[in-house]
Amino acid sequence: MNKFIKNIIGFSLKNKAFTFIWVAILAVSGFISFKNMPIEAFPDVTNTQIVIITQWNGRSAEEVERFVTTPIELAMSPVQKKTSVRSTTMFGLSIVKILFEDGVDDIFARNMVNNQLRTVSLPEGIDPEVQPPYGPTGEIFRYTLESKDRDSRDLLTLQTWVVDRALRSVPGVADINVFGGQDKVFELSIDPRKLDKYNLTPSEVLDAVTNSNLNVGGDVIEKSGQAYVVRGIGLVKSISDIENITVHNDGGNPILVKNVADVHESSLPRVGQASLDNEKDTVEGIVVMRKGENAQEVLLAVKAKIDELNNKILPKDVKMKTFYDRQNLMDFTTKTVMHNLLEGIILVTVIVLIFMADWRTTLIVSIIIPLSLLFAFFCLRMAGMSANLLSLGAVDFGIIIDGAVVMVEGLFVMLDHKAHKYGMERFNKMAKAGWIKQTGTGLGKAIFFSKLIIITSLLPIFSFQKVEGKMFSPLAFTLGFALLGALIFTLTLVPVMSHLLLKKNVREKNNPFVNFWDRSVMKGFKFTFRNKKISLLVSTVVLAITLFSAKFLGTEFLPQLNEGSLWITAEMPMSSSLKESLKTADVLKKDIMSFSEVTGVLAQTGRSNDGTDPNGFGFVQFAVSLKPRDEWKRKITYDELVEEIDKKLKNYQGITFNYSQPISDNVAEAVAGFKAENGIKIYGDNLHTLDRLAEEVLASIKNVEGVKEPGIIKNIGQPEISVVLDRNKMAAYGVLPSDAQAVLEMAFGGKTASEMFDGERKFPIRLRYAEDYRKNEEDIASLMVPTQDGAKIPLKEISTIEKENGAAFIYRDDIKRYIGVKFSIRDRDLGGTIADAQKKVAKIKLPDGYSIGWTGQFENQQRATKRLAQVVPISIIGIFFLLFILFGNMKDSLLVLANVPFALIGAIIALHITHMNFGISAGVGMIALIGICIQNGVILISEFHQNVKNGLSLDSSIVEGVKVRTRPVVMTALMASIGLLPAALSTGIGSESQKPLAIVIIGGLITATVLTLLIFPIIFWVFNKKKNENID
Secondary structure (H helix, E strand, C coil), rough: CCHHHHHHHHHHHHHHHHHHHHHHHHHHHHHHHHHCCCCCCCCCCCCCCCEEEEEEHHHHCCHHHHHHHHHHHHHHCCCCCCCEEEEEECEEEEEEEEECCCCCCCHHHHHHHHHHCCCCCCCCCCEEEEEECCCCCCEEEEEEEEECCCCCCCCCHHHHHHHHHHHHHCCCEEEEEEEEEEEEEEEECCCCEEEEEHHCCHHHHHHHEEEEEECCCEEEEEEEEEEEEECCCCCCCCHHHHHHHEEEEEEEEEEEHHHEEEEEEEEEECCEEEEEECCCEEEEEEEECCCCCCCCHHHHHHHHHHHHHHHHCCCCCCCEEEEEEHHHHHHHCCCCHHHHHHHHHHHHHHHHHHHHHHHHHHHHHHHHHHHHHHHHHHHHHHCCCCEEHHHHHHHHHHHHHHHHHHHHHHHHHHHHHHHHHHHHHHHHHHHCCCCCCHHHHHHHHHHHHCCCCCCHHHHHHHHCHHHHHHHHHHHHHHHHHHHHHHHHHHHHHHHHHHHHHCCCCCCCCCCHHHHHHHHHHHHHHCCCCCCCCHHHHHHHHHHHHHHHHHHCCECCCCCCCCEEEEEEEEECCCCHHHHHHHHHHHHHHHHHHHHEEEEEEEEEEEEECCCCCCCCCEEEEEEECCCCCCCCCCCCCCHHHHHHHHHHHHCCCCCCCEEEEEHHHHHHHHHHHCCCCEEEEEEEECHHHHHHHHHHHHHHHHCCCCCCEEEECCCCCEEEEEEEEEEEEEEEEECCHHHHHHHHHHHHHEEEEEEEEEEEEEEEEEEEEEEHHCCCCCCCCCCCCECCCCCCCHHHHHHEEEEEEEEEEEEEEEEEEEEEEEEEEEECCCHHHHHHHHHHHCCCCCCCCCCEEEEEHHHHHHHHHHHHHHHHHHHHHHHHHHHHHHCHHHHHHHHHHHCCHHHHHHHHHHHHHCCCEECHHHHHHHHHHHHHHHHHHHHHHHHHHHHHCCCCCCCHHEEEEEEEEHHHHHHHHHHHHHHHHHHHCCCCCCCCHHHHHHHHHHHHHHHHHHHHHHCCCHHHHHHHHCCCCCCC
């Protein structure tokens, strides 16, 4: 090992120019990587998932489940490497999600699903769509189409045929989801009385339109040596063409479409509507990015395309207006992170300057900081990874450059000794490369192992899976790469720069700051060393009390990320019509806009046009755009604003409100399977039994302290009118079931007969009874159904009409129906709240075949905790092996590990003082702390052994060792804690995820440093004393 490090240092000293050249190349590469690297506010935490959307307009949820959802789910059973199959079924829509294991490639998953999808037998005309690959953080841009002169039908036509195509061509765009607007169709509003007059059925009109709208080819004829292609042109081009289609010829008198129907431009039945600020009907587009793309690059290309559309392609009176731009959040988070990093760099440099009191040593150490970071960016780019708020926020320069500090400090002290020994004049003329090589080799070994140990301590973070893995592994990689960079530069660049800069006049100045620390530490150490027994006893008791107090720490998975915007959902009764919901949404929107902090509100009522957001008519989502915090006139927090809005909206009875943020909301839904941070799933077959059990679960948890906004994600609540056909009566009248169903379907739901082309655009031609004849049950009862002998009878003669409360939504997980009870947790920790809730829910008696599961953040936290319990011991064993290689004996290796609990004392106390919960972020901080503590232990033990080797007694070796190592130990601790101080005190957007980590490391380092210098030497003495010596 020594030889290896000696060769590296020797090579660098020999080839200084080469060293500077490769360092410069790395720095430039790192800078380019940084400029091109997306800094995400929130990493995409989901595994590969494939979504299959199937629309079957006009069909009830139970029918869609039976004929569409279940067959697709069953076909997906053989798909390899899937973790679960989830589905949501509602009126006219089926969404099936297949979730895959960690590391499954999208192409593999897509091929597996497509292969299985081909085997599914679905009703005629039903075409399932496999969605492009995107994750819950994919929504990067929202816009609206605006025009003073055009209605939402015209705007949606432009969106579908112009805007959609243009934006889909942008590299990195996965999908354009559209909300609102009216889908243009040409409608034949049939008058049933006129059909009776001419003795026609709706099916005859449908057949006539279908067969009268087609082109045919007649091959080729040759004339005058030229080949002419024969075409039969029969496509309809206008409303008058449709009106003049012949339905029937009655003795030479043609009966035309216009004789039995009114043909006009209309819209498909609406499933949702969007409205922006004071406008009632808006077309909203959501740009969704492909999984794994660079959000910054995609956004730039999208905005360039929108500029082109606005200025060159769209009609002059139509403009695309931005509502939400992810770039704003990315800019805010980047600003927070960069601000903290810059402050950290400045503070660390100041600490080095104060301790070393020499500009040359400060420069050498300071230059390592940006170089390590650039090296990390370069490696991340090479590995195809992106940086995010969490991974950059955890970069602590104190930890990264302490190796460089130890090296520079060691070289400086050695050169100072040589200057004293030979006299400054002679010293200035002497060659120093040999000395630097020799001292650097000794220090380099300890630094090399220390850095390896810190990287090994990050092992548990590398091993995280699923959500927490995607969340924290970039952090481990960023820190790991930065540590690796610092180690490389410490063994190459630091000796070279020391050789160049520390040639002359190397002198330890009388430094009052260092003297103060030396005096304080020595005073404390002499006291503890004199009273070894008491010192050990007190520290053990403090450790025991602190570890016991950790039981009372709250636990959480992740702190809430402030995205600078607000997402409000309002759930009205499921039976609400779209018309009624829109009226309520308008009133609620005005109330939200009355707050001075709000700049705009985009309301989405119902579901999106393409079915990507499955909601009922009574579901309204408000995307609330807020002013930047520094522009708020009132001195209130984000949470206080939410409380004020909630207080105002709570005046409306019968509506359930929920508050979250766009990205958090999507991520929560992707993790739990429904829109909630935490949830309870009750599995079973009967929807009414599930409904009853959900009410019981809700009643048991709603009064648990910390549970907020509890509610049931209802299944039942959609009023239905069922037409039950009587087979005996149908046989008596000679009516075929298919004829009766066709009349019912066409009269009320409408049926597409054909399409009208307008250039490349095409619009459906639909048949439907005129509105006056499809208003209520009486109209259904009086529908005329054809018999086999040509007569017609009313539908009521062969059926009974029943009203019932049917399923609005059917949720399934792994081919089992379930109902969800959702809740948020606020003002209390996650673990404690769930524990109380579980006790209450356990008392509920479940029927046979019914079971309960918990999902959401709690599930993730449990999985991460379990993973840590498995991997942390492995990591500690790995560290022990490294120590064993370094020291060559068991005793010293175990001694160094004994240093670890000292850090935990401060970390736990810091969490108590700041009222922070113990989450994954704080856990990661503790893991990083283990590495730093072990490094301090390694430095001290190496020093003690060196002193013993040099002939000093055990007591003198320890006293001398503490005296010599006080400066580097205190300096590295101060650097590491002060480097993270800006992150600990930060309140900017995105600071929430950095705070617990920073606080844990700062708190831990304070106690670790004090106890390493005061108590650890006593433990070393105890293990190395002679047999007959007693502990004082």
